Amino acid sequence: MIYDFTYQNPTRIHFGKTALEHLSEELKNFGSNILLVYGKNSIKATGLYDKIMGILNECGKKVTELAGINSNPRYSQVMAGAKLVRENNIDLILAVGGGSVVDCSKGIAAAAYYEGDAWKHYWEEQCPIENKIVPVASVLTMAGTASEMNTGSVITNEEKMLKLGRVFPFPELCPKFSILNPELTYTVPKIQMVSGIFDTFSHLMEQYFSGDDDCTSDYLLEAVMLSLINASRKALVNQHDYEARSNIMWCATMGLNKILALSKTQDWEVHMIEHQIGAYTDCPHGVGLAIVSPAYYRYIYRYGLPKFVRYAKNIWKVDGTGMSDEQIALEGINRLEAFIAELGIPQTLREVGTTEEMLPLIAKSTVKGGGYKKMDSEDVLAVLKECF
Ligand code: NZQ
Ligand code: ZN
DSSP states (O other): OOOOOOOOOOOOOEEEETTGGGGGHHHTTTTEEEEEEEEHHHHHTTOOOOOOOHHHHHTTTTEEEEEEOOSSHHHHHHHHHHHHHHHTTOOOEEEEESSHHHHHHHHHHHHTTOSSOHIIIIIISSOOOSOOOOOOEEOOOOOOOOGGGOHHHHHHHTTTTEEEEOOTTTTTTTSSSEEEEEGGGSSHHHHHHHHHHHHHHHHHHHHHHOOOOOHHHHHHHHHHHHHHHHHHHHHHTTTHHHHHHHHHHHHHHTTTTTTGGGGGGOOHHHHHHHHEEEEEEEEOOOHHHHHHHHHHHHHHHGGHHHHHHHHHHHHOOOTTTTHHHHHHHHHHHHHHHHHHHTOOOOOSGGGGGTTTTTHHHHHHHSSSSSSSSSSHHHHHHHHHHHOO
16 A cells, blocks of 8 residues: 555445435434435336335425436536526435436536536536535445445536536545445346446456555455355346345445555556447446456557456466466456456447448547556547447
8 A cells, every 4th residue: 555545435325125214314414405316217117206205295395306317418407407406406416327317417516506617627627616516315226336435527528528527525525425225226237237247346446456565455356356256146147146246246336435445556557448429329337347458458458468467367267277467367368258248238339320431530539648558549440440
């Protein structure tokens, strides 16, 4: 743990089958004006909307609703929410849904009382917070992003064709509380379930593939990867396997609440590339990550060979006898690709609607960074062509 850090995560988590019972006690800590933010249809179809409205009514809350948040939430939706917050003097934004709804709610919380161009200030220029922030809380219905316990807000500006992530400073934008009942995830369509699983797996790899120091965080990341692989295989067989779904849900929260990134350099270039694929195609986030990952790791593994050998051996149990380090590392990436196939995720960009003309545009607009290798537009284009 050679790099200094300060860590405090203030989100209170209520986890398990009875988690929703804590909503009324939590609501007592806030004023009466609630903005309820949710997605297209799922919470009404599952009956969760009625349950939550019942609790809000019992607690005497005045509820304003913002419905229809897109998967890959739009900046126009952030602005619509910001207006509702101001007009209704909102005391708490309650996000009920997946990462998109929670991310959008944090965007609203930050933008509502910012007087200038919030997109430019908070997402493009990544400026510090300068205005009043409205508290956010969540009832999570889909596992994957860890938005329930972090300050991330990934927003698509459809006019600018940009999907940009903002990691707001802790603790202001951390949800005040998050309610995680794994049973609520049973109804997530299979493609979204595996997208969420791979999103978490990618978060773990983005944090893992950087640095050559001996860091406790890397051992913890390996442990969560192993748990996630094991639980995912069980959930593929039975989507109602509580043990598996609860492990997946907690792996997801742990995967990006920043505790596994402490004292670590990190990569995050797969995410940067996927965000721009998402801006052009609107594909599910985890699906885009799964398409890019094997091509990206084959492109960069030579720059971090010892870590890729460790990954192949510790995660994918590559025996390695009689193999060179390069062969072991590549076999690890092959097994990652096989896992993606096992999850049933599409494996080419064409399958999610990317056209050849989009590739240079995506490459150019991708935020550049990287872990073992610093990427430029030509590097990103080479990766995109490889998985096209
Ligand atoms: O809109 P509804 O009808 O609610 O349907 C949603 C949506 O279509 C559905 N769904 C969610 N829970 C359900 C359900 N359907 C049935 N039963 C349930 N219980 O699933 C679909 C996808 O939901 P969404 O919220 O979009 O998925 P996810 O949680 O994967 O969030 C993706 C967004 O999070 C961002 C991504 O870029 C993407 O925009 N990320 C946020 C991060 C963060 N805050 O730190 C980090 C991630 O890397 C990621 O970038
Ligand atoms: Zn992600």
